[in-house]
Amino acid sequence: MTARRVEIVADEEVLAQSAAQRLIARIAANPSRPAICLTGGSSPQRLYALLAKPPWRERVPWADVHWFIGDDRFVPQGDPLSNIGAARRAFLDDCAPAENVHPIDTTAPTPEDAARRYEDTLRRFHGARPDAPLFDLVLMGVGPDGHTASLFPGWNAISETRRWVVGVPQAPVEPFVPRVTLTRPALASTAEMLFLASGADKRDILRRVFSRNDLPAAKVTAANGDTVWLIDRAASPDMRHGD
């Protein structure tokens, strides 16, 4: 496990640009079949919008890159709550070949079934390069209680060491729908884990995550890669309001 690195940028716009730069660099570093694990929530949405437009759009080798999702709500992809649905609408449907987009199958009978299917998908994909990390970049967010992906404080899923994907029958925060989430071992298998957080609303939880080790957002790190927190000034626990 490597130490966490925190980078503070001016605002949400610079944050999205910096994230896009990091994403392009990770894709370029893998000449075979780059794999990116996306996240839900509001934090990555500016980045997703950037990727759909020049100049970033031209910098992604769309035919080569494969796109996964770190967790999803157990709803149809067309539902506004769907994490992969949001990424599809923002950029994937317009830019990526359909066969390079790997959603969690929320038409499965239960979240557990969906989890098993997605674990098969990931293991098959990884089988082609078993010595390399599963992902080149894993995007993450942090919730108000310190959850990340759908790994909630005090819930069993955060302690899972064997399975790569699990069903979460209930969520303790909004939206209160069942989830399917990658576990620590799967998320940790990445060249880079990149957390995105912006806005003053994130300041308190970032202070807690950076000063304690028991919250999921602190526990989940890249096993042999870089763990980077890209945050804006408003979210930075060291900044007073208006700094």
Ligand code: 6PG
């Ligand atoms: C989800 C997310 C979740 C999210 C955080 C932060 O499905 O809800 O994957 O882990 O990243 O809750 O959300 P915001 O970016 O909206 O603050």
